Amino acid sequence: MARISGCLRAIAPPAPALLLLLLATRPSLADEPPKASPKDQKAEAPDRFSVSARSETYVQLYQRALVPGQNGQVVPTETAVPVHEYLFANARDVDAPWQKDSIGIEFAAWGRAWPTQSSLERPFDGDLQTANVRLEAGPAWARLGRQQVAGGAARYARFDGVMVGARHRGFFLEGYGGYTVLPRWNGRPGYHHLGDAEDTLLVYLPPQPQRGDYWLAGGRVGYQTSHVSGSISFHDEQVTTGVDRRNLGLDVGVQPFEMTSLGASALLELDSGRFANARLWADLSPHRLIDLGAEVMHSEPALLLSRQSVLSVFSTDGYEELGGTLTAKVLSWLRFDTNGYIEAYRGTGPGARGEAAARVAMGEVYPMTLRVAYTRVIAPQNGYQAVRASFSRKLSPRLSSTLEVYGYFYDMQIAGYKSSSVFAGTASYQAADALEFLWSASVAQSPYAAVDAQTMLRATYHFDAPSRPRQR
Amino acid sequence: MQARLSALLLWIAVTLAAMAACRSESGPPRFPHQTHLAGLACGVPGKPACLTCVSCHDLAQHDSGQRLPKAAVCENCHRDAHQVKAVLASTPVRPSGEITIDHDKHLAMPELRGQCVPCHAGVVDSKRPSLPPMSKCFGCHEHSEQWAKGECTPCHDAAALRRTMPVTFLKHDTAFLRHHGSVMAERQQAQLCQNCHTQSQCQSCHDVTQDLTVEARRPERIESGQVHRGDFMVRHAIEARSEPARCLSCHTVQGCDSCHSARGVSANVANPSNPHPPGWVGGNTASADFHGTVARRDIVSCAGCHEAGPATNCIRCHKVGAYGGNPHPRGWKSSRGVDAEMCRYCHE
Helix, strand or coil: CCCCCEEEEECCCCCCCHHHHHHHCCCCCCCCCCCCCHHHHHHCCCCCCEEEEEEEEEEEEEEECCCCCHHHCCCCCEEECCEEEEEEEEEEEEEECCEEEEEEEEEEEEEEECCCCCCCCCCEEEEEEEEEEEEEECCEEEEEEEEEEECHHHCEEEEEEEEEEEEECCEEEEEEEEEECCCCCCCCCCCCCCCCCCHHHECCCCCCCCHHHCEEEEEEEEEECCCEEEEEEEEEEEECCEEEEEEEEEEEEEEEECCEEEEEEEEEECCCCEEEEEEEEEEEEEECCEEEEEEEEEECHHHHCCCCCHHHHCCCCCEEEEEEEEEEEEECCEEEEEEEEEEEECCCCEEEEEEEEEEEEECCCCCEEEEEEEEEEEECCEEEEEEEEEEEEECCCCEEEEEEEEEEEEEEEECCEEEEEEEEEEEEEECCCCEEEEEEEEEEEECCEEEEEEEEEEEEEECCHHHCCCCC | CHHHHHHHHHHHHHHHHHHHHHHCCCCCCCCCHHHHHHCCCCCCCCCCCCCCHHHHCCCCCCCHHHHCCCHHHHCCCCCCHHHHHHHHCCCCCCCCCCECCCHHHHHCCCCCCCCCCCCCHHHCCCCCCCCCCHHHHHHHCCCHHHHHHCCCCCCECHHHHCCCCCCCCCCCCCCHHHHHHHHHHHCCCCCCHHHCCCHHHHHHHHCCCCCCCHHHHCCCCCCCCCCCCCCHHHHHHHHHHHCHHHHCCCCCHHHHHHHHHHCCCCCCECCCCCCCCCCCCCCCCCCCCCHHHHHHHCHHHHHHHHCECECCCCHHHHCCCCCCCCCCCCCCCCCCCCCCCCHHHCCC
């Protein structure tokens, strides 16, 4: 077994991009004109809009080794010094000539430089996560640029395109279309989160994608009041070889009483005419100190795969899940959270998962929170028990800290180990209204690493600090 | 094992001790409103005039911070400036941020008759909050028009909304995370949710292209319910079998395969390691280890390594005319004919 020999992460000062520098030149990024007198307010209400921006910069230093290597080989460790930069900016309620508070802009991106030699990582990488402008005109609105559609038939999809919508007397209608963002067009197909396998390793090398073949479109019609809401949605996503996914979604929510809400959702996979996912739930607060939730779900995961996957037509076996949650605020400083679900997998034995946690929270000026949780998971072939204790404390007006410990105990051995443990902690310091530093460290023992020690320092700079509400 | 358990118990004991030590710390006490309003000798010759709410609070101010009395007001009676400063610093945390409210207009309402206490019950009852919950506001105001449009402003300040967690109305309780996709779908996209949340916040969890996971970037959020905390790398196979549909909320099977390929346990690499038990491929279809049985139950796990689009190695045995038999389950149907491009790999 190869092991991660050590890991050290550090941080550099924020390196904001040009956009944020431009924003920083403004005296206040949540601009509100000087308050008018009540008399003036009647004549013309002051414009209220907000612009906020944030930068996060990380410099890491660590050693790592892939586990396991090719055919179980122990591979040499490599030293890495990646530099990450995250940028966020958005503006809301900006006036347009045709309507007040009718323009919104959002931007989010990350970038990474990998200056050391690596067989798996490129020297530079990054992604534009969001870059869109939203315009309103009367009951209609439109959003242009890189954006996302979430929930319903789409589940979660990002695309470059346009979304339009309109509302009238509780009814709403939305439509969208554009080119899909995943797979990433600045990376090899198949690249997602955990790393990009070298092309030379692959037997089947996928063809370079033509972006015009990857597009999506969909829409939704619904009705929404304060007590009833629901929508029917449609989503069609295409890839080079045809339909990737084509879904019909139904989502309904009802609040018959103040503290009771019911909901249902279903995702119909149109190609096979079967429900990929369907759930029904109820949330209830019989007392102001008690929250109850119950849920039943049916899922056929194979139908959530791309329709271009042969595997998606090999199986439609699914599983049913039934369970609920209970939260009891026993005392003003003590709360119990429990949840439990049982799963019935077709063709195998049942599974189950549940957690029981106690949470203690005290202090208003220097809040302290302690949470101890026990988790049990029973899944086909293996399961585990886990104990987790978490502690956070505000030590001074500017200094806060957390401590955590996890212990996992597996039903069956994983790589020869029956347990693993993680010890972690953080300390954050608010150096100024706009600038916060956070240092974290963790030590873990697991089947994949005899010792995994990490430390990280993070700096966050809020360009809109003057508009942040005062935290006492 | 025993040593780890001992370490765990020791850590819990230490935190409990810390908790006990902290128990006596509750910060400066709540301001004794009742004493000031009803417990002072006042209004008689030789005594100062009786206090009312507006004696100290300037309700005409929009900024709630400015509505609080200045130290000079307190120092008319209290001479310990340090104590005054400490008490004024103990104002309660406002979970909903700044609220835009016209106090004069509310006090003029016949239901309130100029009284502050109906909303701010905590000033006379220490067991109740000083600031009214949102359900109190909704007790009189329906705000149905704003609700239908998904507008939280102007009552809530837009900047404050982004850092506010609802505690009563629309509260994000323990089950909310499981339903949040559907809650978004029921309502107008970009309206209600986006009063507080930006799309980049969704992507903070859902965008799997990021190098740094949300757990790595936000290690201080110990109660956030992030799914990959702890040694998730070790547990991921168990979690995937327990809740396979949940993984597919964010991940595609290519995400599994790109990592498995790099580690040599994917069918898509040359000379791969074979993790399967004896009897995996063979004629004994009754065996619990037979690949068909496992594939029926958990095809998504198969896809973690064997997903290479239509060129997957399953086709070699299972295409029409080959010896692997029909892999389609009972009841299978497709809107596409066998001449569709993907179907032709088997139905050639």
